[in-house]
Amino acid sequence: MLRTPKGGAGSGTARTGEPLLSIGAVLARLRDEFPGISISKIRFLEAEGLVEPDRTPSGYRKFSAGDVERLARVLRMQRDHYLPLKVIREQLDALGRGEHVQLPGPQRGPLSAVPEAEPGVPTAARMGRDELLAAAGVGESLLDEWESYGLITPLPDGAYDAGAVTVARLVSDLGRFGLEPRHLRVMKAAAEREAGLVEQVVSPLRRHRNPQTRAHAEATTKELAALSTRLHAALVRTALGVRPD
Structure with missing residues (x-):
């Protein structure tokens, strides 16, 4: 029934x-x-x-x-x-x-274009190297090492976006547990594969003739990124046998 x-x-x-x-x-x-x-x-x-x-x-x-x-x-x-x-x-x-x-x-532009920053993370779209070092609380040598492993990548003009601060802080926190940049390459590779899957979904939207549909691609990208992040976290917890909070 x-x-x-x-x-x-x-x-x-x-x-x-x-x-x-x-x-x-x-x-x-x-x-x-x-x-x-x-x-x-x-x-x-x-x-x-x-x-x-x-x-x-x-x-x-x-x-x-x-x-x-x-x-x-x-x-x-x-x-x-x-x-x-x-x-x-x-x-x-x-x-x-x-x-x-x-x-x-x-x-006129998707709200999702505004970055969701962590507390204390600068929300400026761009920042210089000194600003990134100060915001992340790390030295030049560490940043050089992270960049050599591709964990942080400057923009073409040498500046950084706000997301670089979040990545730098997380890499620094993981380092306190003995995880070095070379250990984190597997996480970067997984993130790039997940980004590729999202790109497959949103590419047809970005190529659509309807401008509203093309604009919606950015909102869809943000939503898929959030879902992918939640799934990744859930799978890691499951693999480790950790109960959700």
Whole structure:
């Protein structure tokens, strides 16, 4: 017996006799407007509580028309307004309560372009070598060694981005446990392989004729990077037998 579709917080319930769609059919309906949509993306949005499709006794997802419209609304909020999922969920919940929601105007650039810095990490887009050394709290010889192993790479003009500080601090912290730069090459290689997978997903979006779709590629890159980081951390904990916090 099918359970009543919830379609996420605040979503309508399917009417009696309303045909329900498989996840593949939903993908086909959304793909014209959202070329980058995938089954994994739909599953991710479900895992984040943004849609709750029905389930058959054997576990297959079944989506109502309300579920499909809700998914489309979520994707538009991401594409057109670059809203994080938490804000999108709050907006949809407010709509479900009948409240008026004022969305921000379309952004000219993705909010994801703003780096998420750690506390105490400079947020400037560029910094000189002396600034990096001071922010990371390391000396010239250490930075030279890290650069020789490719753990930190300066920009073409010799400057560094804010992410270099985060990497420098993490490499320094690992060094306190006896892990040297040569030991960390395997982590760098793994990161490059993960970046390659993300690039395979977003490349078609960047080449799309629709400028909004091309802009959405940056938001998608950030989301995939976050998911990849979480998966990597979970796999390392699992391999070490460490329970999650």
